[in-house]
Amino acid sequence: MGTNPPLPPPLPADNAITPLKLYQTQNSLSDYTCPWTTELELREACAKNNICLYKAPHQLKYKNFESIIQVGPTCGIVALSMLLNGEVSPNELLKIAIAEGYSNNGEMFSCQNMVQLVEKVFNLVKKNNASFQLRRGLYSKEIILELLNGATLLVAYDADCNHSPCLRNGHTAHWAIVCGILIIDDPNGNYLSDPNNIYICCRHGKSKYLAMWRLADLDSSNKNLNDINPKKKEDGLLYILPEGGIGGKNGLKDQFVMFKGL
Structure with a gap:
């Protein structure tokens, strides 16, 4: 057998x-x-x-935007074009930004200038149902609730080698859109008690893939944008910087643009 x-x-x-x-x-x-x-x-x-x-997560809000890959130092321009679903191309946005004196090469080192660019473009494409405003304090219950209600954000931060948020004093400043939020477990009303419980969905111009980061990490990175990379001062290009630099009141530090109705 x-x-x-x-x-x-x-x-x-x-x-x-x-x-x-x-x-x-x-x-x-x-x-x-x-x-x-x-x-x-x-x-x-x-x-x-x-x-x-x-x-399944306790709460989730997500809106898909098609990725656009940037060419040159145009991360903010490309992020805005993504928010507009390509209705205004990065090249068209770049021409407007240069004509208005916000940029020379595609750089956007002022959140105030970004707001003004958004206003001009929204008037151009008649986004009458959408609203936007400059905000501060990314990691807050108010912003979390706004994201859960469908808001979208345009945020500058320091990008690591894999494009995730890091702390490099502003030397690798990059723009991304926040197009979703995921709450893993029930926070019992205290959304800020556990940074590991709050994740955001993001897109940016250096990857075709959807990114997911902790909101607290993006907030810390946004708040450490103090100065541009010293190498940019020696690369032969002329950049438009606000008074006080990117860490000043008209720069990028601890500032972002919030959109509703997109």
């Missing part, structure tokens, strides 16, 4: 095939990963960051 061959030993835990590893190695998602959403990019972003892999 024959005998069955012995079963192979189980794979070590480190080699276990999980939905997340399946995504990381094959760039595909298991049906069991983030089944609470049909938005593929949102699923991928959550899987990549180990967020709500199997359980």
